[in-house]
Amino acid sequence: MKLTIWKSFVWGVFLASALLAACKSDRLDYENVRKAFQQSVDGKEVALYLLENSNGMQVTxxxxxxxxxxxxxxxxxxxxxxxNLGYNSLKGYLETSEIYFGALIGRYGNRIANGKFALDSVLYELAQNNGPNNLHGGKKGFNNVVWEVLSASSDQITLAYTAQDGEEGFPGELEVQVTYSLTDSNEIVMDYEANTDKPTHVNLTNHAFFNLSGDGSGTINDHVLQIQxxxxTPEDETLIPTGELVSVSGTPFDFREPTVIGDRLASNHQQLVFGNGYDHNFxxxxGITQTPEQVASVSSEKTGITLEVLTTEPGLQFYGGNFLDGSETGxxxxxxxxxxxxxxxxxFPDTPNQPTFPTTLLQPEEDYRSRTIYRFTF
Structure with a gap:
């Protein structure tokens, strides 16, 4: 019996060592890639930071x-x-037509109808950078600014940015802090915090583009998706919510059971026509929770990788890469x-103009806090 236990232990150690060795052989050449990000933008220094965990997972x-x-x-x-889709140099992000790869999004993630909203009887006009609408904070949202690095370690980085009163048309000076943490459970934990000196609308998120079969490996239509x-929220032809909350039952939007993403894309459903596929808020x-709860999972049969999404937020925008067109090489x-x-x-999208949606209004005496976790299993 003791010999059997010993053999099992040795075999376990061997497998763990083999797995670690395999991971090491595919590790990122961080030192070389890092140099391609060392540049000044708008008079501020840009850099690339590496997070690693005990399982060999790497995030930059x-x-x-x-x-x-x-x-x-x-x-x-x-x-x-x-x-994760993206580029091996800062130049790639500065020159790309797809400006949101992997980025922090703000001051307001998603769309605001006609680039305007009223607050305390004042009409605020924003950039119309997505047809008639404002998208992801405007022409120079949080995705296109240099964040201050407050702290950085081998498994965590905290970034800060202060948006000025009137920046991109939004009221109030908004101080934002975001912390990325990488855990030994293969989780990327994203903690968002913000404060304002005037009432303003805030909706922060991350815009990572995922392909669980591998960056640049082809379509994700064979991935299996589940959303709780x-x-x-159905949309008009400009992708602005109509204000209705509609049941997914009997529609291509029912992902309550694991479903292949591409299975129903050929449906002539009006919402799929408007979005050129899936580009909708679920x-x-x-609802809104104090601690993150699992709300979605996606898996690739090819790699066996599954992404689980946990959040405190009430909504989830599922976008199926409908505006990628082969013009970008990552x-x-x-x-x-x-x-x-x-x-x-x-x-939800367009909440500043939709009084029945959960509010995005942040008051000076309030603290904005949100947490999302991307957990990977295989």
């Missing part, structure tokens, strides 16, 4: 836009796979049509 963050750049996760064979949402069954290949998905945890 740049303070330009607070972006997740690399996200290397062990697959079912122990090989590290980069599952019984309702969604009303999470759990770290490992061409980013083709529907070559990535996004699961953006947030409040």
């Amino acid at each position: 963050i740049t303070n330009y836009g607070g972006r997740i750049v690399h996200l290397l996760v062990p697959d079912k064979n122990g090989k590290l796979v980069d599952v 949402a019984s309702k969604y 009303v999470l069954d759990k 770290k490992n290949g061409v980013y083709e049509f529907r070559g990535a998905f996004c699961l953006e945890t947030q409040h």
Whole structure:
């Protein structure tokens, strides 16, 4: 019996060592990539920071836009796979037509109708940078600014940015702090905090583009998705919510059971026509919570990697990569049509103009706090 236990122990150690060795062989060449981010933008220094855990998982963050750049996760064979779209240099982000890869989004994530809203009888006019609407904070949102690095270690980085009163048309000086933490449970924990000196609308999120089969590996239509949402917010032709909360039952938006993403894309459903596929806000069954609860999962059969999403937020924007068109070449290949998905945890789109939606209004005496976790398993 003792010999059997000993053999089992030795075999376990061997497997763990083999897995670690496999991971090491696919590790990021951080020192070389880091140099491609050392540059000044708007008179501020940009850099790339590496987070690692005991399982070999690697995440890089740049303070330009607070972006997740690399996200290397062990697959079912122990090989590290980069599952996040992006570029190996700062130049790529500065020159790309797709400006949101991996970025922090603010002051208001998602769309605001006609680029305007009223607050305390004052009409605020914003940039119309997405057809007639304001998208993701405007022409120069939080994704295109250099964040201050408050602290950085091997498993955590805290970034800060102060948006001035009137910046991109929004009222109030807004102080924002975001902390990325990498745990030994293969979790990226994102903690958002903000304060304002005037009433303002705030909706912060991260815009990581995922392909769990690997960055640049082709379509994500074969991924299996589950979302814990019984309702969604239908949109008009400009992707602004109508204000209704509609049941997903009997529609292509019912992901309450694991469903292949591409299975229902050929449906002639009006909402899929408006969005050119999936680009919709799901009303999470759990609502707003004090601690993160699991709301979604996605998996790739090819790699065996599963992403679980946990959040305190009431909404989840599922975007199926409908505006990728093959014109961008990233770290490992061409980013083709529907070559990535996004699961953006947030409040609902156009809430400043939708009084029945959970409010995004932040008052000076309040603290904005939100937490989202991306957990990877294989």
